[in-house]
Amino acid sequence: MIVLMKKTATQADVDRVVAVLKEHGLGAHLSVGAQATLIGVLGDKSRLGGQDLTLLDGVESCVPILHSYKLASRDMTPEGRVVTVGGVAIGGKQLAIMAGPCAVESEAQIMAAAEGVKAAGAQFLRGGAYKPRTSPYAFQGLEDEGYRLLRKAGDAFGLRVVSEVVGVEQVETAAQYCDMFQIGARNMQNFRLLKAVGRSGVPVLLKRGIASTIEEWLDAAEYIMSEGNGNVVLCERGIRTFETATRNTLDVSAAPVVKERSCLPIIIDPSHAAGKAAYVAPLALAGVAAGADGLIVEVHPDPKTAVSDAAQQLTIPAFAALQKQVAAVAAAVGRE
Amino acid sequence: MIVLMKKTATQADVDRVVAVLKEHGLGAHLSVGAQATLIGVLGDKSRLGGQDLTLLDGVESCVPILHSYKLASRDMTPEGRVVTVGGVAIGGKQLAIMAGPCAVESEAQIMAAAEGVKAAGAQFLRGGAYKPRTSPYAFQGLEDEGYRLLRKAGDAFGLRVVSEVVGVEQVETAAQYCDMFQIGARNMQNFRLLKAVGRSGVPVLLKRGIASTIEEWLDAAEYIMSEGNGNVVLCERGIRTFETATRNTLDVSAAPVVKERSCLPIIIDPSHAAGKAAYVAPLALAGVAAGADGLIVEVHPDPKTAVSDAAQQLTIPAFAALQKQVAAVAAAVGRE
Amino acid sequence: MIVLMKKTATQADVDRVVAVLKEHGLGAHLSVGAQATLIGVLGDKSRLGGQDLTLLDGVESCVPILHSYKLASRDMTPEGRVVTVGGVAIGGKQLAIMAGPCAVESEAQIMAAAEGVKAAGAQFLRGGAYKPRTSPYAFQGLEDEGYRLLRKAGDAFGLRVVSEVVGVEQVETAAQYCDMFQIGARNMQNFRLLKAVGRSGVPVLLKRGIASTIEEWLDAAEYIMSEGNGNVVLCERGIRTFETATRNTLDVSAAPVVKERSCLPIIIDPSHAAGKAAYVAPLALAGVAAGADGLIVEVHPDPKTAVSDAAQQLTIPAFAALQKQVAAVAAAVGRE
Amino acid sequence: MIVLMKKTATQADVDRVVAVLKEHGLGAHLSVGAQATLIGVLGDKSRLGGQDLTLLDGVESCVPILHSYKLASRDMTPEGRVVTVGGVAIGGKQLAIMAGPCAVESEAQIMAAAEGVKAAGAQFLRGGAYKPRTSPYAFQGLEDEGYRLLRKAGDAFGLRVVSEVVGVEQVETAAQYCDMFQIGARNMQNFRLLKAVGRSGVPVLLKRGIASTIEEWLDAAEYIMSEGNGNVVLCERGIRTFETATRNTLDVSAAPVVKERSCLPIIIDPSHAAGKAAYVAPLALAGVAAGADGLIVEVHPDPKTAVSDAAQQLTIPAFAALQKQVAAVAAAVGRE
Secondary structure, three states: OEEEEOOOOOHHHHHHHHHHHHHOOOEEEEEEOOOOEEEEEEOOHHHHOOOOHHHOOOEEEEEOOOOOOOOOEOOOOOOOOOEEEOOEEEOOOOOEEEEEOOEOOOHHHHHHHHHHHHHOOOOEEEOEOOOOOOOOOOOOOOOHHHHHHHHHHHHHHOOEEEEEOOOHHHHHHHHHHOOEEEEOHHHOOOHHHHHHHHHHOOOEEEEOOOOOOHHHHHHHHHHHHOOOOOOEEEEEOOEOOOOOOOOOEOEOOHHHHHHHHEOOOEEEOHHHHHOOHHHHHHHHHHHHHOOOOEEEEEEOOOHHHOOOOHHHOEOHHHHHHHHHHHHHHHHHOOOO | OEEEEOOOOOHHHHHHHHHHHHHOOOEEEEEEOOOOEEEEEEOOHHHHOOOOHHHOOOEEEEEOOOOOOOOOEOOOOOOOOOEEEOOEEEOOOOOEEEEEOOEOOOHHHHHHHHHHHHHOOOOEEEOEOOOOOOOOOOOOOOOHHHHHHHHHHHHHHOOEEEEEOOOHHHHHHHHHHOOEEEEOHHHOOOHHHHHHHHHHOOOEEEEOOOOOOHHHHHHHHHHHHOOOOOOEEEEEOOEOOOOOOOOOEOEOOHHHHHHHHEOOOEEEOHHHHHOOHHHHHHHHHHHHHOOOOEEEEEEOOOHHHOOOOHHHOEOHHHHHHHHHHHHHHHHHOOOO | OEEEEOOOOOHHHHHHHHHHHHHOOOEEEEEEOOOOEEEEEEOOHHHHOOOOHHHOOOEEEEEOOOOOOOOOEOOOOOOOOOEEEOOEEEOOOOOEEEEEOOEOOOHHHHHHHHHHHHHOOOOEEEOEOOOOOOOOOOOOOOOHHHHHHHHHHHHHHOOEEEEEOOOHHHHHHHHHHOOEEEEOHHHOOOHHHHHHHHHHOOOEEEEOOOOOOHHHHHHHHHHHHOOOOOOEEEEEOOEOOOOOOOOOEOEOOHHHHHHHHEOOOEEEOHHHHHOOHHHHHHHHHHHHHOOOOEEEEEEOOOHHHOOOOHHHOEOHHHHHHHHHHHHHHHHHOOOO | OEEEEOOOOOHHHHHHHHHHHHHOOOEEEEEEOOOOEEEEEEOOHHHHOOOOHHHOOOEEEEEOOOOOOOOOEOOOOOOOOOEEEOOEEEOOOOOEEEEEOOEOOOHHHHHHHHHHHHHOOOOEEEOEOOOOOOOOOOOOOOOHHHHHHHHHHHHHHOOEEEEEOOOHHHHHHHHHHOOEEEEOHHHOOOHHHHHHHHHHOOOEEEEOOOOOOHHHHHHHHHHHHOOOOOOEEEEEOOEOOOOOOOOOEOEOOHHHHHHHHEOOOEEEOHHHHHOOHHHHHHHHHHHHHOOOOEEEEEEOOOHHHOOOOHHHOEOHHHHHHHHHHHHHHHHHOOOO
16 A cells, blocks of 8 residues: 655654554555655555554545455466366366356246257256346245256256355255355345355355446455355456446456456356347357356247346257357367 | 337237237237337236237337336325434434444444534434445454444434344344344345345335446335335435546435435435545535435544544534534525 | 556566666655565656556556646645636635526527526526537537627626537637637547637636546646636536436536645536436535535526427526525525 | 326326427327326427427426437448448458557657558558547647658558547548548547538548447437448447446447447457557457457557557557457458
8 A cells, every 4th residue: 555645744744654554563665756755555454454544644645556355366376266066167278158047937947948058058057046126026036946946957957057046044045956156246245145155165156246346346256265165256247337228238358357367267147238139149259259268148948938037038049059159259269 | 118119010010019918918009100110008017927028029129117116106105204213203304314433343432423423413323333345354343242332322322323234134133222224235235135124114224226226226115115114214325437536426316306206215425425524514515405304424533543434434523513514504495 | 656566576677667767857766565566756757758667577557646737736726716707706705607598599589598597696698509419410509690699698688608619610709709618518528629718718617528537627627727728617517327317417526526626616517417407406506515616507488499408497487496595505505 | 209198197288298299290199008198209200399398297208219310220221331441341241450559659650560560461550640638748649740651651551541530620631641530439429520521521430439328329420421421430449437447348239239220330449448458359359259340459569668558559469469369250250
């Protein structure tokens, strides 16, 4: 951290800042410029225990230099992490493909979806059991029965199963059915839930919050990892901007930025970003081209009858066609 | 809802949409224009049960006309709701003033804060017991002990007590100590928590999510109200934008917009919007001038030693000075 | 500016940065920490002439410390500037009130508007002659005839006249008719236009760009001032965010932030922020309470027939009523 | 357009709206629902001449259905437009690649850049002669001499030349040197400039405004096309969001959205979106995968000495390497 003193700061002001740093076991290097004095803080600033130096007399501002996450950082694991879920590696040379309906609606629906996405080459089956919905009057999911049906479909077709958990109290039950938990965008900063899935040890797919910076997202991953669970995969699913042509704005730059700053794998959810089936394939291919480690795509055996997010779900033939394009682009960027 | 057909839609496409509407017990009114055909949907569109008409052949788009919240709407309670907490009315002629530190840190600190804000005319004492923090390594609050100290300080100085609940599992304990629950910005769409505080019957201060539209905020209030708890007060605390001069951008327009669309009272949190003590007073006064029903302000007996959000907390004398200005502006807009 | 070296930087890397700084006549102060080395740059960084130090080996990032505007800064004129237009001071104790229609439509209309706003206490008449419109097929203004009619109405009722200039080629003609130029939000970074109005010497009302930070806005003001024209007044008119309930989001915080960083007066345009007449008064009062030096309000003798922005224009009686409320709030915050 | 009446609207209110529509030669189709009455407006709403129906008694809101651009729409030219510049087609099967430095700095620099990008397969040489800069104290470009040097370098190596015009008064001179004009992001709504380049007939590369919706961008293209110049190519270069990890957020979704709504070709500028050389290649490949018709990339013979945007310019070898990856991804999505 660097402390910038005001132009009008006195020597006594500077001395006081240095004294406060010393009290907390921190060093200080002074740079006395023509326009202002800077104080470089030497040592781990967490020793300040929350004290805000900007409140000291003569201090203009404090400039943070280093990020607060450690386990999630690239520095810690320069070679990157590979997260393995039921024998399938995420973050290696091969792309991980997750597909399935927005919500589990019935046994017939999830079985048909599983069969279709397996045939098209997916390794994971997705499907919502608990659905966080904007309005309390919208369909809220089949809940635990949804987890059970998803597991049954996954087992029937040899697919790993990923599904969202929305509360601490579901973690135990969900762990019986899911190979991987999803933390949804709305819960990215539900810190108690993050700690709970951290303690569970189950691999976690952590979606980016709709208005979260990449730094905040990595801090959220750190919550899970600091509980001893390093099996975290990030998922970019679009951020909220002023543009309304798409449901969200896919921040495809997140792929190279995460690769640079963090050791965690990152996959792309083109469906929630697009909000419209016609845009899903271009966004999926863009994500792969930008270096993502996989995709999670909404696929429904009959989108026209879907009870939620119908507009953005692909049919099984459309998903199979997308898989061929994905394979071609993956090969072009040195992936499988 | 209005269904806009594509220019290229056939009569058969139009007939199919009308047929689907009829299947669900809905009527249809056709407007055949030179450029396109429109179908006005008559009846409660929730009968569609999630089916997305845009997936039918020939449909260009669907335009929603009515919002999804009911109990929170102005239509339902045109005169507006007054929420009473421990005998103090929020939403009436008199402004409600809540003040206190970001976090409860110690008995001495919260007692000093309570004494100070009471003397300056606040009716509510605020203070965080559970603190959602971006980094897992930051101070996380005194937890249940924080609630206990807050209650003690509130009782000692005749102040109602408001504090955040961050998980379903805390609701029961928190209800023993708090007169009003706060749902923080990060949890505005933690729907299970919303339902839990709804069932508790305890009055709720619902902060706006950092990137939530006013419509989504009212839908969140609806989650609480639909569980039978109509004692909801909204709190605007700034939204995330591209501007970095302030911590968040206070959307002061939320006051008149909420007054028009909703029956719920709305108060302003200038502290989290500003992020800097020097901007708190101007934003507080702006909120009152725009028609807010009250304020919630961070006040600390010694901000320089605060363990969190130090930069934005007012001293007690600064808060007392603000209260005088608030009284003057309130009088200017016909409030007390 | 501070240069942060990578953890992996060698002594040779550090030496090279210091050498580059010396080449440009700049000093360097080193802070060697446990985690990284920082180099404080001493002297005026503009001497680097655009060279980007982050491209040198071993450099992690550069952190700017000081802003690039000088004449527009508070440091330069700590007491603040008062801009006088035709004898009316903007930035003093008395609020400056500008009012009039979105566009000049006819002599009868602008005369009626001028009479009405004068009677209600405005000192300035506004009205668009050249109208930048999103679509080429929308009404584009009466152009030079608009300036002429505005002047005529201003003279008839003793009002100063402010109107937008949209191109360098209009500056000369506009200067014959206007007491003050308006630079619209879309042209805030039309740097050639800024320089042209700077050279004209005519006072300038500089609207904030729809997605411009306050720092960029002050840099734009600097363009005008660096041509020798210090008569610049800033106008906050709402920024673009994800919220659609209002046309733009009024950033009322801009008032205290500008007062802190800049010597220039700032007024508020509640009309373009609101986009709806019902929200204009609350936003206007919020702006005054937050410390703005005045208002610019769209007022039309018959809004229902207005050719542009009809929804947000006040009637003359509504404006007169607002003026009474403005006077009360102004008094409450020590203004007139 | 659809007019939504308030629940409280009377029959007289509805009749009045219908009468106003008839006065303007427009038809009306009524849909009388349980909750509200809708009036579908039949005919070209531009006949309303700006009159805002929401100001009539009993009107809740008006919902626009059709966009305001015509020539730029997909409807008008369903097969899409191919824009040919000096014999090179943009919008066909082959990708168009434009490359060169941010700014023309000297003859040696632009010659070296031209030689390098030509060898790597680019068809266009880019380079700024007039540079719009945030601060008036930053390098502003070589101006007309820059155009001349760019032309010389283009001619020497058989490259078409594209450069920015920033004012109406430069169009004539720039037309002598440039094969294609660039309109920069800051000038996307400088409507007088759009009309001037429209009248010039020279092909135009229209960058998206930093906070412009895709609809506004297409309206800006319409300004150029409505002057008789259909040779418009769109360029997505990132939008402003809350995320600061990249200079702007590349909205890669713009490629499929533009392809659906508009007949115009679209290319991607990964350099201004990224703001950092390390992210340029991933974003370039993402753009091609998403269906863009080409790229414009900043390339400098020696980025470390560049006078502007140094951090985001590629070296010539890095650009040559990128070109190989671009070719592979292009082939994967059926392009050349």
